[in-house]
Amino acid sequence: MPTVSMAVNGKDVSGEVEGRTLLVEFIRKNLRLTGTHVGCDTSQCGACVVHVNGRSVKSCTMLAVEAEGATVTTLEGLVKDGKMHPMQEAFRDQHGLQCGFCTPGMVMSTIDLLRVNPDPSEAEIRDWLEGNICRCTGYHNIVKAVQQVASGDAA
């Protein structure tokens, strides 16, 4: 079985995987980082979004071996010194979730949005969220959470 090595949330990790092991399986089963969710497993819903080399990707549609040597950030890697990331704070402030299942992917995806577009319009936020599905239909407050972080205002 191939061995794969990568840096996850600042820590060098390696493990034995099959060629067909998905990145999300490696993250959840080998590393026991269960903050990254599997919703649809068909690259539609975005619950599994993580950052690979700084860009948001769907970890259910990438093989673990494709992340060899990569830098990966999951939801767990956002907390610094016990403090939540501003996007996580904003989701709490704006009640940007109902059941919370899609939230890890929403947070990782929208952090990537603000990386490339620090001041997005509402339309740009909604367009970016094309790849993240919330079945509680909570998009309105998710958009408000992104706007809160972009504007730099706390609620």
Place this chain on the structure above:
Amino acid sequence: MYSFEYHNPASQKEAEELLASTDNPSLLAGGQTLLPALKHRLAEPSDLIDLKGIDGLSGIREENGAIVIGAATTHCEVSESELVAKRIPALAKLAGGIGDQQVRHRGTIGGSVANNDPAADYPAGCVGLGATIRTNRREMGADNFFVDLFETALGEDEMILAVSFPIPDQAAYIKFPNPASRYALVGVMLSKTGGDVRVAITGAGSSGVFRDSHIETALSKDFSVDAIDGSGVDEAEISADIHASAEYRKHLIGEMARRAVEAASGS
């Protein structure tokens, strides 16, 4: 997903040797279509040959009046390229409208072209701009490359290296996306270079991408929105499914073509 051997060759030569020496290999680029297909057990390759480690297979450059895009270049890289935005803005727009942002971070032009999904954007981009597909064996015009649904002229030992797009005088890509999947119900890539007009349609052909010669002829005589009186394609040649009837798709071809002329004229 069935089990397979994963290979990560460092050179084109090594990839070619793997293609020749393995039973039933499949080339892996961004994997945004291949991995979902494997999950559904629609294919059972013995070996996956990852192309992303090969030097020189990704990148965008200008070469003799054309924009040349390496096969492993992602949709995001094409959509964000200043060179593409300057020379063929319609192509940057096309790439920026594929799937969603996470898919665009992984999916590649080579993978999309080789897959030839009948509702994908790049086949229309290639045919509508008169692109040339460069492989490790030969160069092929896009008109001859796309054969049928999910079928191309690629041989078993062949891999795409780059796609070369001649820079047009004017071009525009307009699509009517399925609101759920964002695949094109109908997408039209239109280009004009001198007196030569190309109009390529994706999403509608029952054999995949095609050129609408009726609209091309009309626009060659008069490059204006009013010159288009609808698609000349027989409804029997147009696909129909739960998302849209052939009649509706045919209507959309004319409408998207008119919008493309308007957009191309404004650029």
